[in-house]
Amino acid sequence: MTIRxxxxxxxxxxxxxxxxxxxxxxxxxxxxxxxxxxKDSEGWGEIAPLPxxxxxxLEQAQEQAIQWLQDWDKAxxxxxxxxxxxxxxxxxxxxxxxxxxxxxxxxxxGNYQVAPLCYGDPDELYxxxxxxxxxxxxKIKVGMYEANRDGxxxxxxxxxxxxxxxxxxxxxxxTPAKAAMFAKYVKPEHxxxxxxxEEPCKTRDESRQFAQETGIHIAWDESVREAGFExxxxxxxxxxxxxxxxxxxxxxxxNLIEQAHQQGLKVVISxxxxxxxxxxxxxxxxxxxxxxxxxxxxxxxxxxxxxxxxWKDSSLPVIQxxxxxxxxxx
Numbered sequence: 391m392t393i394r395x396x397x398x399x400x401x402x403x404x405x406x407x408x409x410x411x412x413x414x415x416x417x418x419x420x421x422x423x424x425x426x427x428x429k430d431s432e433g434w435g436e437i438a439p440l441p442x443x444x445x446x447x448l449e450q451a452q453e454q455a456i457q458w459l460q461d462w463d464k465a466x467x468x469x470x471x472x473x474x475x476x477x478x479x480x481x482x483x484x485x486x487x488x489x490x491x492x493x494x495x496x497x498x499x500g501n502y503q504v505a506p507l508c509y510g511d512p513d514e515l516y517x518x519x520x521x522x523x524x525x526x527x528x529k530i531k532v533g534m535y536e537a538n539r540d541g542x543x544x545x546x547x548x549x550x551x552x553x554x555x556x557x558x559x560x561x562x563x564x565t566p567a568k569a570a571m572f573a574k575y576v577k578p579e580h581x582x583x584x585x586x587x588e589e590p591c592k593t594r595d596e597s598r599q600f601a602q603e604t605g606i607h608i609a610w611d612e613s614v615r616e617a618g619f620e621x622x623x624x625x626x627x628x629x630x631x632x633x634x635x636x637x638x639x640x641x642x643x644x645n646l647i648e649q650a651h652q653q654g655l656k657v658v659i660s661x662x663x664x665x666x667x668x669x670x671x672x673x674x675x676x677x678x679x680x681x682x683x684x685x686x687x688x689x690x691x692x693x694x695x696x697x698x699x700x701w702k703d704s705s706l707p708v709i710q711x712x713x714x715x716x717x718x719x720x
Contacts, residue, residue, distance in 0.1 A: 395427040396459045398720040399711060400452065401665065404694045409663075412442040419663060419693065420448050422455060422719070426488050428466075433492030436668035437484030438635055443662065446478035454481050456720060479615075479638040486639035487671050496640075500673030501681075502702040505529045505557060507688040512543045519551060527555045527585070527684045532572065533563030541575025548580040557658075557686070559588040562612060566596050573604040581606050585656075586628040589613065601626035609658070614646065621649040629656035631686065634672065636662055647679050660686035666696035666704065673701075 402420045409416045421438025437455055439446050446454075454477060465472040474482045490496040505527040506518040515528050528547070532540040540558075548554055564572065569590045576584070586609035591597045594613055601608045607628035613619050614630050615637055621630060630650050634643045643659075650657045659676040661669060669687050676685035690701050695715065696708040709715055 394429070395425075396463065396720065397425040397718065398452070398455060398459065399423040399425070399716050400448075400719050401697055401716045403665065403697065403709070403715050405663075406692045409692055411440070414442060416441060416663075419665065421665060421668070422448070422452055422484065423667060423697070423716075424455060424459070424484055424488050426459075426492055428492060431492050431494070433488040433490065434667070435484035435486070435488035435491070436664055436671065437480050438662065438664050438668060439478070439480040440635060440662040443636055444478075444480055446480060451478055451481050452719065454478055455485065458485060459720065474639045474641075477639075480635045482639040482642070483634045483637070486641060490640055496671070496674055497678045498674065499677055500670060500702070501677040501685055502673050503684050504688040505684050505686055507531070507686070512547055515547065516551075519554065525555060525684065526551060526553050527557065529557040529559065529686060529688070531561075532558050532587075533560040537564060537568040537571040538575050541572040544572075544584070545576045545580055548576075548583050555583055555585050557585050557588070557609075559611070560590045562589045562592050564590050564592075566591055566600065569596075569600045570603070573600070573606060576606070578605070588631055598624070598626070609656075611660075621646060621653055621655065623653040623655060627655065629658055631658045631660050633660045633662045634675065635664060635668070640675070643675070644679055656683055658683060658686050661689045663689045663692060665693065666690055666701045666706070666708070667699045669701055670699045 400422050402418050405416055405419045421436055424435045426433050437451050439448055439451050462472045474486055506515055508515050508530045519526050519528055584606050586607045588609045588611040589597055590600050597608050607626050609629040609631055611631040632643055632646055637643055647657045657680045659672055659680055669690055672687055696706045700708045
């Protein structure tokens, strides 16, 4: 198989000015789109390191992607394969998606049923939850305000919507005392409807202790990306959360999914605030590899535009390759 073409594009689109990633405001979401063509087939992928979370910068990712594409072209001309091993996670993921599309191994149908995401005002959740078909699942970012406030809001929502299942994400922000304060304000009869609380405490052992003392299930998120992490069934561990842009290649993600399913754990495919382009691929991955689990992909409303591929039923304007927001690199 001889490659005919490859292209790399860089995008920069405005996002909600109130979006805070750890210690900084994110005013623009920047990333790369890679396109590869072989004979009559083509594949696309998105490479979008997330500031404050990815180990690599966009500049480093761009440099590595250019080098890999050039090396891949050469390898194909010599009838050889080029590995994705050793690449930055965002680069490995974007390139692996392009290869999967090229080989037609990524299904076209996606799971566009998302868990509405709330960063602060719980009133924002009522309307999208009211419109949801099937299971009512919502996600709240906790740990940004007082722990007792977070507990009161979670309890209030669970009280008001009897069929609601909540996912919570603390990003390791609580001490054991603050995590206990949160739990104090969630009635014991409501705790079973918390599907999981992602990494409540700064260490895994503290999070395990919290779960054991409160009966609130937890999930691993940051831990999944740490060296030496093993997927295994543990008391009160309900799920692992996979953010492919931060984890690596599609193959690596699928391997983690298979390990988790073998251990009886739920797997949630989650966004790293990709563009609509990347989000639609994540929806397809979720449908293919984690059927019947609502993915965590409700981040498009942070954007002002969609790119090339639009999210199902989104009314945001869609920009194409000739837009002022997209520059061709290769």
